[in-house]
Amino acid sequence: MSEKQKKATAYWRENLKYLTILLLIWFLVSYGAGILFKDALDSIRIGGFKLGFWFAQQGAIYVFVILIFVYVRLMNKLDKKYGYNED
Template structure:
């Protein structure tokens, strides 16, 4: 295997690691906080709404948008690390 192919393979392995971690965080926030932990979170209020309801309706969307920006930053660093930046 050539050096370029080794770099590409390592790049995609790190990329998949980032994707798995970030999507796991989103799953925990959206499914966990919005459905599984809803009863416990409903004891807390945020802006007059129960926190479990807030995560189900708004929180998972906000977390997803934040994770998009985190992913962009991680990918820019990864591109520079492996020389795929322009």
């Protein structure tokens, strides 16, 4: 295996690690907070709405958008680390 292939494999492995972690966070927020832990979260209110309802309707979307920006930042760092940046 050439050095270029090793670098590409390491890059891809790290990328998959980031994707797995971020998707797990999104799953826990959207499915977990919105469905599984809804009853426990409903005891807390935000703006008059129960927190479980809020996560099911709004929170998961906000977290997803934040995770997109986190992913972009992580990938920019990863690109620089492995020399794939466009700068």
